[in-house]
Amino acid sequence: MNATPINFLALDASTEALSLVLNYNGQTFHHFEECPQQHSQKILPLVDELLSKANCRLNDLDVIGFGQGPGSFTGVRISVAIAQGLAYACKLPLVGVSTLQMMAQQTHQQTGDKSVYCAIDARMGEIYFAHYMLNDESLMVLQGEEQVLKPDALILDNPEGTAVGTGWKTYPNALDNYTNITINNAITLPDAGFMVAHIDYAFANQHTVSPAQAQPKYVRDTVTWKKLPGRE
Template sequence: MSAKILAVDTATENCSVALVMGDQVFARSEEAPRDHTKKILPMVDEVLKEANVALTDIDAIAFGQGPGSFTGVRIGIGIAQGLAFGADLPMIGVSTLAAMAQGSYRKFGETHVATAIDARMSEVYWARYSREQDGRWTAVDAECVTPPSELAAQLEADSETWAKVGTGWEAYAEHMDTLAINTKACEVLFPEAQDMAFLAQFAYAEGKAVAAEESEPVYLRDKVTWKKLPGRE
C-alpha cells in the first residue's frame, strides 16, 4: 500500500493528524478536548511541512467518522471536507473503534481487541475486532451504543482473551468488569489519525474513497441494542 493518505480525527477527547506515505509516517496527537478547532489545522500544516508535500500531492483524506462526541465528529468531518473540497480530493471515513484496535496492535501487538468508548448517558460505544494476517480487522460484534449493564447481560464467553481499549472500561467499571469474556488491560484510550491512515489504505486500494460531499459521520445513537454479527454466534 503506497497511497499518500492524510488523516484527521477529533471524534474523542484526542485531537490528531497524520500523513502516511509508504513506510513514512508524520503524525501529531494531543489530548485537547476543548481545543480541537484551534489545533487541528496547525497540525495539518505541520505534518505537510515536515513531509515536504502540498495538500494537492495527497491521494485522499481520511477522517474519524465516529462513533464519538457529536461535536467532535462534526468538527472532524467538517475540517476534512474543507480540505478535500479545496484540493479536489476524495475522502475515506474510518471507524474510531477500528482505529483503536489498530492502535493496540501498533503499540502492543494485540490481535483481539474489545473497544469501548464512554458515550455518556450511561452508555458505551462498543465493538470487538480480530486482526487478519493481511492487517485488516474483522468486526466480531457490530458497532453499537449500549448501556454496559445490557452488554454484560448479553455478551457470552469465548476462547479468546480480549485487550481492553477505550475510555468506557474505566467509566463503567462496575458493569464492564462483569463481562463474561476474558480480558486484559491495554493502555489505549483514544483513536489516533495514524491508525486511521493505515486502515484507509485498504479502502483506497479497493476504490472505496468517495467525494467530499458524500462523506458521512457515524453516530450510532439510533442503535441501542448490542448485536452479534451474523455467523459469529
C-alpha cells in the first residue's frame, strides 16, 4: 500500500445508493444514502458540500475514484461522466472500482471474511454476480469474471464464504444448495467509502487512467437495457 496518505474524492451512483468519500489531509468525509432516481440532482451539490467541509479544492486532490458498475445503466453513466468531468477540469487521474468489489471489500473490512459472493439485483429476473477473495495486499480480488445471469443458472464449485448484496435479498433461495455460504443481509448496496484501499493501491502502483480512458462496466449490454420499461 501507499506509505504516504493521498488526497482523493470517490463517488458512486451505480445503484439505488449514492455515496461519496473525500480523504484530505488525513481527514475523511463520507456520505451514503439511498435515493433512487435522484442521483443526477444530488451528486454535484454533495461534492461541493464535502469539499467545503474539508476546506479543500478539487485541484488539491491527487486522484478521483468512481464506481464503474455494474448497476443501473443510467447510474453507471452518471458515475463515469461526473468523475470524468471533475478530472478533466483539474487534470487529475482516475481509478474505477467495481460496485461488486466495493461490497466484497466492505465485507472483509467489517467482518474479516476472505471469500465473498456478491450479487446485485439486475432486474429482468437476473443478478449481477461475482466472487472475490482476499489477496496478500488485503484487497478483495475477482475470481473468474463478473456475470449477469438468472439466479437458478448459478453454478458454484465447492463454494464457501459469505454472500452480500440485493441479489440474495430478491432471490433468497438462490443459494439453498450451498450450505457453506452464509448470507449477510447487513451489506446490500455498494458504498464508495470502501473504494479507499483499491484507490490507494492503484495510485501507488500507477494503475490510474486518464479521463478519456475511463470506462463503465455494464456487464449487461445496452441492447438488453433498452428492453427494460422506464430505463434508458
